[in-house]
Amino acid sequence: MSEVSFDLIVIGAGPGGYVAAIRASQLGMKVAVVEQRKTMGGVCLNEGCIPSKALLDSSEHFALARDKFVSHGIDINPPTMSVPRMVARKDDVVKKLTDGIAYLFKKNKVQVVSGAGCLTAPQGDGLHRVEVTAAAGTTLLVAKKVLLATGGNPSKCRACPLMVKQSSAPRKLSVSVKCPSIWLSLAPGISAWSWDLSGGGLAPG
Numbered sequence: 001m002s003e004v005s006f007d008l009i010v011i012g013a014g015p016g017g018y019v020a021a022i023r024a025s026q027l028g029m030k031v032a033v034v035e036q037r038k039t040m041g042g043v044c045l046n047e048g049c050i051p052s053k054a055l056l057d058s059s060e061h062f063a064l065a066r067d068k069f070v071s072h073g074i075d076i077n078p079p080t081m082s083v084p085r086m087v088a089r090k091d092d093v094v095k096k097l098t099d100g101i102a103y104l105f106k107k108n109k110v111q112v113v114s115g116a117g118c119l120t121a122p123q124g125d126g127l128h129r130v131e132v133t134a135a136a137g138t139t140l141l142v143a144k145k146v147l148l149a150t151g152g153n154p155s156k157c158r159a160c161p162l163m164v165k166q167s168s169a170p171r172k173l174s175v176s177v178k179c180p181s182i183w184l185s186l187a188p189g190i191s192a193w194s195w196d197l198s199g200g201g202l203a204p205g
């Protein structure tokens, strides 16, 4: 298998990886980013910070229209909402930002290599090798330096045994902590509960 050489290989195109890759390239390094998702930006842009804030924004607008507009002399009686359009707007925000990272990579001459990266055993020549496996086949990258920016994986949480069976438990937990404020704004009749990570257990959200 032929090797493709770089000064730096970054594994993971989340906030940790993409900033480092772009900066390293701006400083003159030849940089590759290995990413196994189809889109750039990691958890934050694809399913974490950005989508949750986009939905929060929509729910806050709805709550303002329902609860506050009347006192300002604005009547929309009653305000209605379309969850599919809310979700479509969220998807659009996510797409613009993930496409934006791909654009920044291109602009800064960072090469994106799609697939799952795996460090191979050292060969004693002071170089690092990363094998990238994708549907199309396997590529071998070689570099003087490798940056692991692969994010985190959930670990078992003894405090919440109901969730330990699912490998995605902490991610679901984060969503459940944020979701109540989104859904409470939309429908005040909903009872929401969230898990207090400091050890307080379940509490009304």
Ligand SMILES: Cc1cc2nc3c(=O)[nH]c(=O)nc-3n(C[C@H](O)[C@H](O)[C@H](O)COP(=O)(O)OP(=O)(O)OC[C@H]3O[C@@H](n4cnc5c(N)ncnc54)[C@H](O)[C@@H]3O)c2cc1C
Pocket (backbone or CB within 6 Å): 011, 012, 013, 014, 015, 016, 017, 034, 035, 036, 037, 041, 042, 043, 044, 045, 047, 048, 049, 050, 052, 115, 116, 117, 118, 149, 150, 151, 152, 171, 174, 175, 178
């Ligand atoms: C619901 C939710 C809301 C959040 N809200 C906020 C917020 O408001 N503010 C905030 O600061 N943080 C927030 N976070 C946390 C934030 O998303 C993370 O801190 C951030 O994404 C971590 O960035 P990272 O680059 O370290 O890892 P990640 O974003 O996880 O990126 C790692 C990337 O590496 C890729 N990868 C992993 N292994 C490989 C491999 N072997 N080969 C190729 N690619 C690989 C993954 O596909 C991924 O794209 C939120 C998280 C969640 C779940």
